[in-house]
Amino acid sequence: MLDPGPGEGVPGLAANPHADALPETQFGHNEFLPTDSAGNPLAPQYHRVLLLSLDVAPSNEAARAVERSMRTLEAAFEWAPDGLLHMLAWGTDYFERIGELERAPIERPEVLSRTDDPDLLSFDAALVLESDTPSHLTAVENALFGDRDELNGEPVEVRLGDAFSVSARRTGFMGEGLPREHAHAEGIPTGALSAEDPMFTGFFSGRKGTQASEDRVAIRDGPFAGGTTMHLSHLTEDLDRWWNDFDVPDRVAHMFASDVSPEDVTDFAGTVPFDDAVREHAQEEGRVGHHEKVARAREDGEPVVLRRDFNTVDGGQAGVHFLALQRDLADFRKTRKAMNGWYLRDEHPAITDRKNNGLLAFITVQSRANFYVPPRKARSFPLFAGEN
Numbered sequence: 001m002l003d004p005g006p007g008e009g010v011p012g013l014a015a016n017p018h019a020d021a022l023p024e025t026q027f028g029h030n031e032f033l034p035t036d037s038a039g040n041p042l043a044p045q046y047h048r049v050l051l052l053s054l055d056v057a058p059s060n061e062a063a064r065a066v067e068r069s070m071r072t073l074e075a076a077f078e079w080a081p082d083g084l085l086h087m088l089a090w091g092t093d094y095f096e097r098i099g100e101l102e103r104a105p106i107e108r109p110e111v112l113s114r115t116d117d118p119d120l121l122s123f124d125a126a127l128v129l130e131s132d133t134p135s136h137l138t139a140v141e142n143a144l145f146g147d148r149d150e151l152n153g154e155p156v157e158v159r160l161g162d163a164f165s166v167s168a169r170r171t172g173f174m175g176e177g178l179p180r181e182h183a184h185a186e187g188i189p190t191g192a193l194s195a196e197d198p199m200f201t202g203f204f205s206g207r208k209g210t211q212a213s214e215d216r217v218a219i220r221d222g223p224f225a226g227g228t229t230m231h232l233s234h235l236t237e238d239l240d241r242w243w244n245d246f247d248v249p250d251r252v253a254h255m256f257a258s259d260v261s262p263e264d265v266t267d268f269a270g271t272v273p274f275d276d277a278v279r280e281h282a283q284e285e286g287r288v289g290h291h292e293k294v295a296r297a298r299e300d301g302e303p304v305v306l307r308r309d310f311n312t313v314d315g316g317q318a319g320v321h322f323l324a325l326q327r328d329l330a331d332f333r334k335t336r337k338a339m340n341g342w343y344l345r346d347e348h349p350a351i352t353d354r355k356n357n358g359l360l361a362f363i364t365v366q367s368r369a370n371f372y373v374p375p376r377k378a379r380s381f382p383l384f385a386g387e388n
């Protein structure tokens with residue numbers, strides 16, 4: 001056995017035999033995704049996040065078991081949407097458990113808008129799974145937490161379930177036509193969605209110019225270098241008025257800005273133009289768009305948040321699991337505050353905390369939770385394994 005030593009991997013375990021074919025980060029997905037005609041990466045179609053609670057005391061033995069079970073996924077599936085993309089992230093409960101929440105790059109979630117009263121959740125860990133093949137996600141869950149003893153031909157010798165229990169689950173989908181297949185959910189009027197709509201609001205999200213790069217969200221130095229932070233919130237959507245009372249230009253104005261036309265949206269390619277004129281639009285039009293508010297959080301012209309959100313009908317209600325990666329959770333908070341638009345409240349009487357204020361009349365935040373996503377080689381018990 002090679003012993004990689006502190007910070008280099010899990011003590012007593014040889015280096016990952018799959019490492020050469022895999023990115024060093026767990027969130028290195030973009031170059032493995034197909035792109036649309038404008039070069040925008042297309043997210044995998046099916047998503048599942050298992051929220052985990054630790055059943056064993058942290059130990060190097062537990063770290064070896066967790067790492068070996070993650071390697072089973074890498075042996076079984078190619079790192080690609082027709083295989084499996086995955087991340088093991090560690091939550092605020094874990095860092096508190098090992099007495100390191102102060103040192104951790106994350107903190108417990110807070111309420112970020114006065115329109116919402118979300119559950120502020122804390123977990124030990126989260127396993128994020130993405131694939132274009134929905135049965136892969138079920139097979140992985142059964143292999144890692146049930147009694148399935150092979151995964152795509154690979155024997156399952158160690159299970160994540162030996163260390164963790166699944167305490168909650170988030171499921172969803174992303175891509176053209178999938179929202180319509182799930183339009184029986186509450187919050188979507190019958191017949192509203194077309195076979196092209198990639199999200200319940202009818203718009204595409206994820207143009208590369210509107211996303212932070214994977215490099216931008218990586219933590220630069222210190223014990224967490226090469227990792228990132230992950231925020232996970234559950235937003236429910238109530239889109240009856242969105243679809244029934246708004247025409248296409250109204251929806252475009254609320255999603256982007258009042259000077260954006262439906263034709264402009266059809267012509268958007270690799271980015272969404274940002275004029276930084278939200279105050280003027282508020283004064284002149286009495287309504288503002290989601291994009292023109294959130295793009296104010298850009299730094300040096302570049303977005304600071306990498307959105308990996310997906311649609312859901314968990315709980316029977318249309319919504320979004322807003323999974324966001326950023327170097328620092330402060331980047332997320334800053335973006336969410338830009339979205340709240342409080343700085344506009346004196347600009348026009350028609351703009352309130354929710355009304356004529358982008359998407360805010362249509363979404364409710366149900367919960368928030370924060371995680372740290374270590375680099376692949378340090379994904380098992382960060383700050384603990386190898387230091388004891």
Ligand code: HEM
Pocket residue numbers: 199201203204205206207208209210211235237255272290291294295296298302303305307319320322332335336337339359363
């Ligand atoms: C139901 C909820 C949401 C929907 C349907 C939605 C939809 C969209 C859409 C369609 C875009 C345009 C992006 C593109 O074409 O690539 C966008 C951009 C963006 N959204 Fe959202 N969004 C939602 C919630 C949020 C939340 C909760 C945040 C964070 C607090 C957020 C942050 C952003 C950011 C940072 C951008 C890119 C801004 C830039 O270009 O700099 N969104 N969103």
